[in-house]
Amino acid sequence: MPTDFAALDPQQLKLWLQAAGKRDSAAFRALYDASSAKLFGFALRILHKRELAEEVLQESFVAIWNNAANYQSHLAAPMTWMATIVRNKAFDQLRRSSAGVEIDAEPFDPEVINALQDPQRTPIEALQMSGDAKALAWCMSALEGAHRQVVALAYYHDLSHSEVATQMKLPIGTVKTWIRRSLEKLRVCLAKGAA
Template sequence: MNTAATHSDPAQLRAWLHGAAHRDRAAFRALYDASSPRLYGLALRILGRRELAEEVLQESFVAIWHHAVDYESALSAPMTWMTTIVRNRAFDLLRRARHDGEADAADSHAMESLVDMAATPAERLQMSSEAQALADCMAALEEKHREVVGMAFFHDLSHSDVAEKLTLPLGTVKTWIRRSLARLHACLSARGAA
């Protein structure tokens, strides 16, 4: 199957992510081949420099490999999930640069740009409605639960890292994440977004 032709097929991307979750290197390679040009384009638009976009893309695919098992198809489409990882990595890099005094006005503008301009209008609308539904459901969670889910899934931290950063027992973090994911799933299902 031509991976370029299936880059936007959510079912195929889901299958490759499932394969990656089970450490299938061929599935991960197919996922990379199909999605990396678009994800690289997003990173390049945010960062404006090829070497930084390549660095973010590499870090993002390492994260995708390690967290494919955590992917929840009920919460987002595969491309939306991977785009979020790339976008967050790119923004983290910009924040670090800003903190180190290297940011410029273009970086500030990029930080506020959350729309993937390579997406078709229909894809943007779907991502927008999915993102809004997720944001609304996230807002319904208790503050600490929202924080642990955000750290684990949007900042790509392990459960142990979250526990350490928040000085919470690992078991508490795992329980909060498990319960929060169940609540998010129920909320998204009720809204028809799952």
Template structure:
């Protein structure tokens, strides 16, 4: 986070989010630590953007233990996928989305909620949720394909 006060704020926001959304955790989707790490990572990106800091997603900044885990031949398939280049590319592209787009896409795809469920959970109209998901997916596609269209 580059500054201790930002790290403290991210930690506090993350603990609150984990506590408030613990009932949404699905162990069939990911390990608990993976789920919590994703929350902390997303909160970090959000706070860096709000603070006007540059968000750098270079693999060199990954924790050395995480990178060592990527090379671990004993890692289970889910762990190997999580650390794959595709997963890192997806994480990088998700990080550049607006927070509202990332939230609705995360709820819809990572938590397997319908558009109606996402709308109810976020107290938004279903049409708004659908629009944010569609626009977010278009941006993700452009990011992941380098702007190439199918």
């Protein structure tokens, strides 16, 4: 089994994902076998509890199976697309179990926010780079679903505001407002976590 995301062949993953979109269960199994360990590790980094990460991984692969036909390779690499699903499911899990989640009280590292703006970084890299990633994951999970998706498309997938508006079928003004408000909410949330 591959030990890092770089070892996973994006072209092969794309082929398996496209075949899964056509309901090819053997291709889906191959996709699962190749990527599940890494995606589990990613979920575990966010949730810090094995049983929650296992649940999120299962929910994520159900979502991957159900949405494989909608995968668009020109928007994201296969692992980035799947990791985004895992990340969103993990955020949902954090929201559901918010009573048991503690935010690190260390000062927030601006490098995490910079990673959101760096199109070369995947969601995995952004969350792996420091202990402050847990605080960012928590704050992102507090955003409303559509607002979180707009921010993710703009910063994780490096889409312009107009591209986000087209993909989300929203007016450009709405997208700009949501992004501005969401970034302010993230700033406030992260400042509280550092207090």
